Amino acid sequence: MSVVEIVEVGPRDGFQAVVPIIPTADKIAVCQGLLDAGVTRLEAGAFVSPKAIPQMSDVREVLAAIGAPTGRRISVLAPNAKGGLLALAAGVDEIVFVISVSEAHNRSNVARSTEESFADLAVLLRTAPRAFRLRLNLATCFDCPFEGRVDEDRVCRFVEQALALTPALEFGVCDTTGRAFPDHVRRLMGRLRSQYGSEEVGFAFHGHDTYGLGIANALAAYDAGIRVFDAATGGLGGCPFAPGATGNTATEDLVFTFANMGVRTGIDLNRLLAVADRAVVLPGACVGGHVRALPRHRVVAA
Amino acid sequence: MSVVEIVEVGPRDGFQAVVPIIPTADKIAVCQGLLDAGVTRLEAGAFVSPKAIPQMSDVREVLAAIGAPTGRRISVLAPNAKGGLLALAAGVDEIVFVISVSEAHNRSNVARSTEESFADLAVLLRTAPRAFRLRLNLATCFDCPFEGRVDEDRVCRFVEQALALTPALEFGVCDTTGRAFPDHVRRLMGRLRSQYGSEEVGFAFHGHDTYGLGIANALAAYDAGIRVFDAATGGLGGCPFAPGATGNTATEDLVFTFANMGVRTGIDLNRLLAVADRAVVLPGACVGGHVRALPRHRVVAA
Numbered sequence: 377m378s379v380v381e382i383v384e385v386g387p388r389d390g391f392q393a394v395v396p397i398i399p400t401a402d403k404i405a406v407c408q409g410l411l412d413a414g415v416t417r418l419e420a421g422a423f424v425s426p427k428a429i430p431q432m433s434d435v436r437e438v439l440a441a442i443g444a445p446t447g448r449r450i451s452v453l454a455p456n457a458k459g460g461l462l463a464l465a466a467g468v469d470e471i472v473f474v475i476s477v478s479e480a481h482n483r484s485n486v487a488r489s490t491e492e493s494f495a496d497l498a499v500l501l502r503t504a505p506r507a508f509r510l511r512l513n514l515a516t517c518f519d520c521p522f523e524g525r526v527d528e529d530r531v532c533r534f535v536e537q538a539l540a541l542t543p544a545l546e547f548g549v550c551d552t553t554g555r556a557f558p559d560h561v562r563r564l565m566g567r568l569r570s571q572y573g574s575e576e577v578g579f580a581f582h583g584h585d586t587y588g589l590g591i592a593n594a595l596a597a598y599d600a601g602i603r604v605f606d607a608a609t610g611g612l613g614g615c616p617f618a619p620g621a622t623g624n625t626a627t628e629d630l631v632f633t634f635a636n637m638g639v640r641t642g643i644d645l646n647r648l649l650a651v652a653d654r655a656v657v658l659p660g661a662c663v664g665g666h667v668r669a670l671p672r673h674r675v676v677a678a
Numbered sequence: 679m680s681v682v683e684i685v686e687v688g689p690r691d692g693f694q695a696v697v698p699i700i701p702t703a704d705k706i707a708v709c710q711g712l713l714d715a716g717v718t719r720l721e722a723g724a725f726v727s728p729k730a731i732p733q734m735s736d737v738r739e740v741l742a743a744i745g746a747p748t749g750r751r752i753s754v755l756a757p758n759a760k761g762g763l764l765a766l767a768a769g770v771d772e773i774v775f776v777i778s779v780s781e782a783h784n785r786s787n788v789a790r791s792t793e794e795s796f797a798d799l800a801v802l803l804r805t806a807p808r809a810f811r812l813r814l815n816l817a818t819c820f821d822c823p824f825e826g827r828v829d830e831d832r833v834c835r836f837v838e839q840a841l842a843l844t845p846a847l848e849f850g851v852c853d854t855t856g857r858a859f860p861d862h863v864r865r866l867m868g869r870l871r872s873q874y875g876s877e878e879v880g881f882a883f884h885g886h887d888t889y890g891l892g893i894a895n896a897l898a899a900y901d902a903g904i905r906v907f908d909a910a911t912g913g914l915g916g917c918p919f920a921p922g923a924t925g926n927t928a929t930e931d932l933v934f935t936f937a938n939m940g941v942r943t944g945i946d947l948n949r950l951l952a953v954a955d956r957a958v959v960l961p962g963a964c965v966g967g968h969v970r971a972l973p974r975h976r977v978v979a980a
Contacts, residue, residue: 557938558897585890587977588931588968592894595860629890636859666890675889 383417390612394660404441413647423459457500470509478520513548518556544576554586558596566600580604590625610652611664626665685719692914696962702736706743715949725761759802772811780822815850820858846878856888860898868902882906892927912954913966928967
């Protein structure tokens with residue numbers, strides 16, 4: 377039986393965009409519920425400027441409450457070395473660094489050029505006081521809201537540039553806008569895996585469901601051999617700097633689909649749906665997904 | 679460049695379920711708009727008992743208004759020989775007969791056993807006063823709301839039983855509940871095509887988007903070589919006799935996806951969206967789909 381890892385990113389990619397800011401206790405309850413449902417990888421928040429993204433300013437409290445549950449991987453996003461170092465100081469063992477493949481999107485997202493982002497990643501790797509797992513999210517790998525279709529060779533150059541800095545990392549190949557198409561996803565993910573994949577270099581697919589392609593794109597990545605998928609409970613999310621990009625592919629849609637295809641996620645759909653129910657009613661939450669909205673007996677009996 | 683045929687079924691599969699009944703003039707306007715948008719195959723209504731489904735009782739007026747536009751195929755659904763003969767008398771050249779692979783669903787849907795349905799199809803073929811194109815919709819080919827997962831061998835036996843009656847037809851392989859999964863779709867559609875497909879025997883995929891799998895399933899069928907797809911503008915639809923089944927996969931989602939994958943549908947997305955806008959505001963319309971809800975410039979610029 378095939379096995380996939382789901383990286384639950386709702387508490388970061390979802391909650392970062394919510395206005396009014398979600399109370400810390402609610403964030404903790406959602407994170408705890410996700411772990412209880414069997415989520416093994418959780419992107420719990422971000423170390424970002426509290427001025428730019430006040431939604432993430434309580435990340436330390438959230439992390440302290442979650443702790444370090446056995447057999448689970450807790451990560452946080454950091455858009456720069458400073459955030460990464462703060463995360464390490466807070467005891468986090470896995471950092472999600474982010475660089476956009478599109479120059480315009482990187483400037484919009486992290487206010488610097490891609491070269492500056494790579495230089496800053498080098499600083500983080502050089503100055504980190506201890507070892508950590510690195511996930512490098514390459515945003516806009518398929519489509520950019522400013523520059524349109526993204527060249528596959530350019531994505532490969534970004535992968536190579538990162539590999540020149542560190543031999544071991546996981547790439548998050550991100551369809552930031554939801555405008556990737558399954559043939560493009562299958563081709564690029566297959567190329568990345570065969571050209572660069574190894575025991576030490578992994579690739580994950582991060583998709584959005586804006587155009588109804590979330591599941592189709594995830595399965596195209598699966599066909600290309602990808603076994604790690606980002607998703608957000610309740611379809612929470614969207615990138616505040618990618619105009620019009622709506623939520624991440626819903627974790628429950630992905631778990632439902634994989635479960636019915638005989639692919640193990642390790643996540644209990646019943647419990648996950650209970651967490652989604654809690655998440656989607658949070659004031660300001662921007663939600664999506666399909667199976668959550670259906671009569672429960674029709675979903676979990678599958 | 680690859681080419682697919684979209685069979686627009688909204689005026690039948692969509693409108694049949696709408697309460698209050700859609701005014702005839704609105705139905706005609708939607709059908710006309712669809713043809714103007716480039717739809718080449720249109721399932722325009724059904725010849726069914728006006729007592730059971732009063733929504734279809736104006737099918738003759740709709741057909742008369744549409745006429746027989748050059749290069750387009752206009753079909754109607756008939757659940758029995760009586761309906762088929764009435765359709766032929768009304769001048770229709772293509773009949774969509776329907777039999778469920780699940781015994782329980784066939785009884786629920788057309789109030790008879792599958793054997794009786796096949797016998798009635800034989801009557802239609804034997805007594806038809808003239809030649810006509812036959813589409814045989816096999817409902818519940820993957821999942822049945824009453825019987826659960828449907829055996830693939832059973833689907834094959836139904837195909838063989840139909841082929842024993844007539845050498846030339848198109849099968850509509852229907853995911854009536856939306857609970858088909860892409861691996862199942864790819865496997866079954868591939869098997870049907872390779873075992874039975876020929877110049878005279880075609881296979882189409884008819885999907886629903888209930889669980890967010892509409893596009894993924896359509897593309898799985900495409901991967902298996904299928905080139906004919908049913909879809910409904912605005913994601914209208916749902917089967918009144920399959921509890922909880924929501925709309926057909928939205929035509930505009932499918933056209934958007936195929937267009938961006940370099941697959942020709944012949945349908946103008948701009949015009950199609952204008953029709954969808956008109957259809958979804960009809961009182962009682964039960965709508966779905968994704969791209970229709972997005973800012974228009976983000977969809978058609980693709």
